[in-house]
Amino acid sequence: MNRQYDADVIVIGAGGGGAVVAKELGEKGIKVLVLEAGPWYGNSNWPEPNASKGGVSSSSYNDLSIDLLKHSFTDLEDDMNNLITGKLRWGPANRERGPWPRMGGLAWQNSGVGGSTLHYFGNCPRAYPSQVYNVWPISYQELVPYYEKVEMTLPVYPAPTTDKEELFYYGAKKVGWQYLEGKEINNPGYRPQPNAILRPNPLLMDPDFDLQNNRSVGCTLRGHCINGCNTGPAVEAVAKRSTMASYIPGALRTGNVEVRPNTFVIKVLTEGNSTGEIHAVGVQARDTWTGEVNEFRAQVIVMSAGGVETPRLWLNSGLPENPWVGKGMVTHWFDGVTGIFDENDLMNTLGISSIKPFVGQNAAARFDYPGLGIVMTVGITPGLFSSLIYASSSKGYSFINQRDLQAPWDVEGEIVGEQLKESMRDYTRTLSLTVFTDDTVSQENGVTLHPELKDENGYIPVINYTASEQDIIKRDKLAVIAADILRAAGAKTVIRSNWPPGIFIHIMSTMRMGYVTDTNCEAQQVKRLFIADNSVLFNGLGGPNPTLTTQALATRTAEKIAQLYFS
Amino acid sequence: MDHSESVQDYVITEDERLPFQYLVNDIIPRSPELAYLYGIIQYYGALDSQIDEYLIINLDSQDVPLAKVTAEMLNYVYSGAGIFGGTEFLTSLAAIDSMPAPFKDNPAMIISSINSLVSSTMMGYYSEWSGYGSTRLAQPNDRVLEYAPISWSQIGYPGPSLGYRALRQYEF
Numbered sequence: 144m145n146r147q148y149d150a151d152v153i154v155i156g157a158g159g160g161g162a163v164v165a166k167e168l169g170e171k172g173i174k175v176l177v178l179e180a181g182p183w184y185g186n187s188n189w190p191e192p193n194a195s196k197g198g199v200s201s202s203s204y205n206d207l208s209i210d211l212l213k214h215s216f217t218d219l220e221d222d223m224n225n226l227i228t229g230k231l232r233w234g235p236a237n238r239e240r241g242p243w244p245r246m247g248g249l250a251w252q253n254s255g256v257g258g259s260t261l262h263y264f265g266n267c268p269r270a271y272p273s274q275v276y277n278v279w280p281i282s283y284q285e286l287v288p289y290y291e292k293v294e295m296t297l298p299v300y301p302a303p304t305t306d307k308e309e310l311f312y313y314g315a316k317k318v319g320w321q322y323l324e325g326k327e328i329n330n331p332g333y334r335p336q337p338n339a340i341l342r343p344n345p346l347l348m349d350p351d352f353d354l355q356n357n358r359s360v361g362c363t364l365r366g367h368c369i370n371g372c373n374t375g376p377a378v379e380a381v382a383k384r385s386t387m388a389s390y391i392p393g394a395l396r397t398g399n400v401e402v403r404p405n406t407f408v409i410k411v412l413t414e415g416n417s418t419g420e421i422h423a424v425g426v427q428a429r430d431t432w433t434g435e436v437n438e439f440r441a442q443v444i445v446m447s448a449g450g451v452e453t454p455r456l457w458l459n460s461g462l463p464e465n466p467w468v469g470k471g472m473v474t475h476w477f478d479g480v481t482g483i484f485d486e487n488d489l490m491n492t493l494g495i496s497s498i499k500p501f502v503g504q505n506a507a508a509r510f511d512y513p514g515l516g517i518v519m520t521v522g523i524t525p526g527l528f529s530s531l532i533y534a535s536s537s538k539g540y541s542f543i544n545q546r547d548l549q550a551p552w553d554v555e556g557e558i559v560g561e562q563l564k565e566s567m568r569d570y571t572r573t574l575s576l577t578v579f580t581d582d583t584v585s586q587e588n589g590v591t592l593h594p595e596l597k598d599e600n601g602y603i604p605v606i607n608y609t610a611s612e613q614d615i616i617k618r619d620k621l622a623v624i625a626a627d628i629l630r631a632a633g634a635k636t637v638i639r640s641n642w643p644p645g646i647f648i649h650i651m652s653t654m655r656m657g658y659v660t661d662t663n664c665e666a667q668q669v670k671r672l673f674i675a676d677n678s679v680l681f682n683g684l685g686g687p688n689p690t691l692t693t694q695a696l697a698t699r700t701a702e703k704i705a706q707l708y709f710s
Numbered sequence: 711m712d713h714s715e716s717v718q719d720y721v722i723t724e725d726e727r728l729p730f731q732y733l734v735n736d737i738i739p740r741s742p743e744l745a746y747l748y749g750i751i752q753y754y755g756a757l758d759s760q761i762d763e764y765l766i767i768n769l770d771s772q773d774v775p776l777a778k779v780t781a782e783m784l785n786y787v788y789s790g791a792g793i794f795g796g797t798e799f800l801t802s803l804a805a806i807d808s809m810p811a812p813f814k815d816n817p818a819m820i821i822s823s824i825n826s827l828v829s830s831t832m833m834g835y836y837s838e839w840s841g842y843g844s845t846r847l848a849q850p851n852d853r854v855l856e857y858a859p860i861s862w863s864q865i866g867y868p869g870p871s872l873g874y875r876a877l878r879q880y881e882f
Contacts, residue, residue: 194851218870219855221837228771228850238850241773304880312880322882335882343877354872363873374873501867502874525867526837534829540794559737559828564744564752567836570865598773645822 150176150401151709153426153441155408155456158258159690160676160697161447162386162394163293167701169397173709176401176439177394178428180448181254182236183404184261184371185212185378185387192404193230193238196432200403204395207378216373220526223370224262231255231262231371235431236405244598247606248645250451256404257387258449262369263690264506264521265339265383267299269326270692271513271685274581279681280657289695290326294337296393297384299691301335303343305364305503306495307574308335310484311520313492314632315510323511328687331512336519339384339691340368340504341375368505369523390694405431409600411444411460413669421463422670429600443708445700447676450650451604454590454678457654459601463668467658469590473683475516475579475649476610478618478642479532480552480625482634484572492633497571500528506577510628515617516686517579518625529567532575533558537643551626552639566638574632576625579649580618581686583611589653610644651689654678663703664696671708675700720767720847726777729784730762730827736793737831754860756835760846764834765827767847779810780827783820793824800824836861838869 152168154161157179165175183189187208188198192215215230217223223230227242231253234242243254252259269290275283293299302308312333316322321332344361346352354363362382363374372383381388394400410427425440446453454469462468486496500522510518523531534557538544541556558566566573588609592602610618626637654674656664664679666672675697677689684692734756745753756762769777786806791799801817803809813820836859839846843856858869 191851219838221833221839222850222853225768225833225837225850227768241771244773304878305874305876306878309878309880312882344873347873348875348877350875352875357872364876365871365873367870370870497866499876501871502876524837525861525865526833526835526839529832529836530829534825534832539797543794543796557828560739561741561744563738563832564741564755564864567861567865568744568748568752570867 148441149439150174150441152443152445152704153178153439154445154447155426156180156258156447156449156452156676157256157386157391157402157404158447158449158676159260159386160693161258161445162390163694163697164445164447164675164701165400166390166394166397167698168704169394169399171705171709172399173705174399175394176403176441178406178408178426178439179254179256179402179404180407180431181256181404183256183402184215184230185209187211189404192236196405200401202395202401204392207392207395209375209377212378212381213373216371218367218370220370220524224527226251237432243600244603245451245606246593246603248608248647250606250647250650252449252451252650256391256402257385260385260690261371261387263385264368264504266506266688267294267297267337267339267691268328268509268511268687270687272327272329273513274682274685280662286692286695289698290691292698293691293694297339297389299337299339300342302338302340302504302507303362303364304335305507306493306498307500307503307520307522308508309493310498310574310632311508311628314628317631318627320510328511329513331510333508333510336504336507336509338504338507339389341382341384362504364503366501366503366505366522366524369527407431407600408448408456409436409459411446411456411462411672412438413462420670421668423672434599443671443673443704445673445675445704447697449676450653450678451590451606453674453676454653455592455601455604458592465659465668467586467655469653470586470588471584471652471655471658472589472606472608472650473582473584473652474608474647475683475686476582476614476618476644477646477648478578478622479535479575479640480578480622480629481532481573481575481638481640482629482632483566483569483636483638484574484633485635486572488633488635489572498574499571500573500575501525510624511686512621512624513685514581516581516621518621518628519577519579521575521577525567525570528570528575529563532640533563533566535643535646536641538641550639551623551630552637554636554638555641558638574629574634576629578618578621578625579686580614580621582614582683584652584682585611606647608644608647649677649683649689651677651680651683656681663707664700665703673700673704720770722763722766722847726766726781727762729781729788730765731757732788733784733793733827734761734765734831737828738835751860751863754864756831759835759840759860761831761834761840763847764839765830768830779813780823782810783813783823787824793828797821836865
C-alpha cells in the first residue's frame with residue numbers, strides 16, 4: 144500500500160453491503176478501512192458503546208466479545224428498538240443525543256456495525272428471476288454464483304417450523320396454494336423462509352438442555368431476532384447472521400480490514416484530470432463523539448451507506464449531477480393483515496391452544512407471488528407488534544370506518560381504546576401477515592436534500608414516495624390473498640392495517656445500476672467510486688427482501704474492484 | 711409551589727402532562743367492563759403505567775425538544791373534538807394564531823405528530839418501559855428493569871426468553 148493512502152479501499156458503512164465488500168477485498172489481500180457512523184456492539188474496544196467514546200478502531204478478531212454483546216443486547220424492545228433512544232436506531236452511539244433527522248416519513252434503519260441487519264429478520268430469498276432477466280443490465284445467471292457464495296457464507300437455510308408457521312402453512316394449503324421448492328421462484332405458493340439464522344440448536348427439544356447456561360451454537364427459537372440476537376458462544380457464531388456476526392468477523396480474520404465506528408462520512412473527495420474525468424480520492428468524516436473532522440484517502444471508495452444516505456452523501460459532496468441520483472426509489476410499500484383465532488378452533492386444527500407470536504423466528508414462513516409480491520408471517524414482541532399492526536394505517540381509526548361488507552376483512556384501520564385492549568388480550572392467539580408489494584420504479588420517488596435544514600452531517604435527506612395505481616392494485620390483491628389464508632386457517636376476526644406509504648423498511652434503487660453506476664457498480668461520472676448497498680439495485684426484485692441480492696452484488700463488486708484496480 | 715415531579719434526568723411538569731394524559735387514555739383507557747368480563751388486571755390502562763411521561767421523554771430526547779410545543783398543540787386538540795375529531799377538525803387547528811411552530815400553518819405536521827404519539831403510546835405501554843419503575847425517567851443507559859409491566863400480564867407475554875422448546879416437525 145502506498146504511504147499517501149490510509150488504505151487501498153475505504154468502505155463507507157458497515158451494514159448489509161459494506162461488510163461484504165470489506166471481507167471479500169480483505170481475502171484478496173487488499174487493505175480496507177471501513178468507516179461506520181454508528182456504534183460497535185460486542186467489541187472490547189468499546190466496553191460501553193452508548194456511554195463513552197471508547198477506542199478509535201478495531202482490526203483484530205480477538206477484540207470481539209460475546210459477553211459484551213450479551214450485555215448490550217438486552218432483548219428489551221424499548222431499550223433496543225425505540226426509534227428515538229434505542230440502541231438500534233438511526234443515530235449516534237451516544238443515546239443522550241437525539242437521532243439523526245430525516246423528513247418525509249419513517250425510514251426504519253440502524254446505524255452501527257451491522258447496520259440495518261442488526262434488526263433485520265435475516266430473510267434471504269433470491270430475486271424473482273422474471274424481475275431480473277431482460278430487465279436488469281446484467282443477467283440473473285450472472286448473479287447466481289454470487290448468490291451461492293453468500294448463501295454458503297452466511298449461511299442460509301429454510302426456517303424451522305413452530306406453531307405460527309404451521310398455522311400459516313395449514314391455511315395456505317387449504318386455500319389450494321402450492322408448496323414451493325428450490326430457490327428460484329417462478330410461480331405462486333408458500334414455503335419456509337430462506338433465512339440467515341443458524342439452524343435450531345440440536346439439543347433444544349431435550350428437556351435436560353440447560354437454556355440458562357447455554358453457550359452452544361444454534362437458534363433457540365426465542366423470538367428476539369428484531370431486538371438484536373445475541374444467542375451463541377461467540378460473536379461470530381451468533382444465531383442471526385447480521386453482518387456484525389457474519390461478514391465483519393470474517394473481514395477481521397483476513398488481517399487486512401480495519402473498522403472505525405462512530406465515524407460519519409460527510410463528503411466524498413474527488414480530483415479531476417486533464418481530460419475532464421474525475422475520480423474519488425478520499426473522504427471527510429466526522430467523529431460522532433468529538434465532532435472532529437478528519438480526511439482519509441484511498442485508491443478506491445465504496446459507498447455502502449444505504450438507500451437514503453448514499454444519495455444524500457453524493458448530493459452533499461457536490462458530485463456531478465445525474466437525474467437518477469436519489470431517484471427511482473422502491474420500498475415494497477408494506478401492509479399488514481392479521482387474524483385472531485379462537486382457542487377451540489386452534490385445538491381442532493393444530494391441537495394447540497395458542498400460537499404465541501413471540502415464539503420462534505420472527506418471520507419464518509412466506510408466500511411468494513411473482514408479479515404481485517410477498518405475504519409473510521411476522522411474530523414479534525408486543526410493543527413493536529401493537530405499534531406496527533394496530534397503530535399504522537392510512538385509513539384512520541377503525542371504529543370510525545364503516546365496515547365494507549364486500550371486503551374479506553372484518554376491520555380496517557387503526558385499533559384503539561378498549562378494542563385495542565381486547566385485541567391485545569388475544570395476542571397469544573394472533574397470526575400477523577405482512578405484505579410486500581412489487582412496487583414500480585418511478586423517477587418521481589426518492590431522496591432529495593432539504594434546501595435549508597442541516598444537521599451536523601450536512602443537508603438532511605427528504606424522502607418522497609407516492610404509490611402508483613398499479614402498486615395499489617397489486618397490494619390490494621395481496622391483502623385479499625393474506626386474508627383468505629388467515630380465514631382458511633380458521634381466523635375468527637381478520638384485520639387489515641392498510642399501512643400508509645410513509646413507513647420505509649426496504650429502501651432500494653435510489654442509485655440504480657445502469658443509470659448512476661455501470662454494470663460493475665462503479666459510478667458512471669466518478670471513477671474509483673463504487674456503490675454496494677440496496678441503493679444500487681435496479682428494481683425491487685419483484686418483492687423479495689433485498690439483503691441477499693445486495694450481498695451477492697457486493698461480492699461481485701469486490702471482485703470487479705480487485706480486477707480493475709488491484710490486479 | 712413547585713409542580714415539577716422529582717425525576718432523575720427528565721423534568722416533567724404537571725401542566726405539560728395533562729394533554730398527554732388525555733391522549734394516552736384515549737388510546738389505552740381504564741376498562742371497568744373488561745375487568746368485569748376478564749378479571750381485574752384488564753382494568754388498568756396507559757395512565758396507570760405513566761405512558762404520558764413516556765411520550766414526553768421521547769419528544770424531549772430529540773435534539774430539538776418537542777414536548778412543550780406538542781403539549782400546546784394537544785391543548786388545542788382537546789379544547790375541541792379531541793384526537794378522534796377527524797381530519798377536517800385537526801386540519802383547521804393549524805390556522806389558530808397562537809398555534810406554536812412547527813404546527814402553525816402545517817396541518818400535515820399536526821396529523822403526523824398525533825399518529826406518531828398514538829403509535830408511541832402502544833410501544834410504551836406494551837414494551838418493558840413502565841417496568842423501569844423508579845428509574846423510568848433516567849437516561850436510557852441508567853435504567854434498570856424493576857418489574858414486569860402490567861400490560862404483559864394483560865396479554866400473556868412472559869417477557870424476554872432464552873429459548874423455547876417449540877420446534878415442530880412439519881412435512882411439506
